[in-house]
Amino acid sequence: MTSYFIEDSTLINVITNVTLPWIPPEMKQKEDLSCAQNRSDEHITFYENARFVTGLIVYPIGCIIGITGNILALIVFNHRDMRTSTNVYLSSLAVSDTIKLLNDAMYFMIVAVGMNDASLSQTMMSSLYPVAHYVFNMAVCVTAWLTVSVAVERYISVCYPSRAKDLCTTRRARLVCTFVFLSMSIFAVPSALRYEMRTIFDKALNVTCALIVATDLGNNNQFMIPYSWINNSLRGIIPVFILVFLNVNIINELRKERVKGKKFTARNRITLMLIVIIFMFLICITPDAILSTFFNKGYVDEENLFKGIREITDSLLVVNSALSFMVYCAMSSVFRVTFAKIFFKFRARPPHPEAMHLNRRSPSQKHTPTVESPDVVRANGSSKHEIHSNGGEEYL
Secondary structure (H helix, E strand, C coil): CEEEEEECCCEEECCCCCCCCCHHHHHHHHCCCCCCCCCCCCCCHHHHHHHHHHHHHHHHHHHHHHHHHHHHHHHHCHHHHCCCHHHHHHHHHHHHHHHHHHEEEEHHHHHHHHCCHHHHHHHHHHHHHHHHHHHHHHHHHHHHHHHHHHHHHHHHHHHCHHHHHHHHHHHHHHHHHHHHHHHHHHHCHHCCCCCEEEEEEEEECCEEEEEEECCCCCCCHHHHHHHHHHHHHHHHHHHHHHHHHHHHHHHHHHHHHHCCEEEEEEEHHHHHHHHHHHHHHHHHHHHHHHHHHCCCCCCHHCHHHHHHHHHHHHHHHHHHHHHHHHHHHCCCHHHHHHHHHHHCCCCCCCCCCCCCCCCCCCCCCCCCCCCCCCCCCCCCCCCCCCCCCCCCCCCC
């Protein structure tokens, strides 16, 4: 005779003299779940301290600064004086960074709630993590490939100026940004299906808790291992190598121009600003790329030592998403002028004597082209009246 004890719809114990029935691996995994996971790990203090610093200090400061700055940047980039292909990419970067920072803000709230109610915090974490894991992977992938896209445009503009007018257009930039958003959003879907929340009763502790556990798809190593490698490569490793290659070539080309004694043009100043943005991304993404690629685990799968390290690497991504607006203000005079024009109703003088708007000409100058404001990219050469400063190339 066979007797069964059932708990949470899972066969827990079989008292029988006959052969035991086969139990699927996911059911065996469920039996081993405990509400005290990793509490005895020797690195628990390091993880909790890292979580406190990042979750309660770095994240809220980064989110407030970043979300505010990105919204302001979007307003400036959509002004009529800033409608350019480069600014299309930068606007899309601001959107992806804002999505990531909103996702990070939820983590701050979870950690803050955990200071007073650990059970509620764990329930919030377990319920939100599957979606947050998807948003995080999608947003980081989008940011990575938008950064690559703007670097490619800059590479073409600096190294192949004769082709920039045809290749670097506003329409093409919009198509590239749309493709990046759609493709990365679709590619990240398995991340949303990798984990789920499960409520269990821990008999040893006599408590009920909510845990984040792998789904059937998450336990499918034949799918998840190659997918994780591809995802981590697309998110960090491949963009890093491409950006290093492009930046080296761009910098070498700029150095050649300086050696020839050419004046450092507004186009080159904008290029320098974008190089700063790219280098900032490289510094912030590389630790996460290395950790994700070589350890190949999700946050909830890791031991406390790696969780603590990941708290630090994730905080670098917050910094990257938060500081772009400050870089624009510090390095682009036209961005500052347009910002003042929008928010302070201040009609600023052009930052350079030669700066004149193309669409503001007197009747006597009807057939005489003028020089564009030095930092403004007008569709990367789409205007037929532009005067180019170097070999026919427009100001970028």
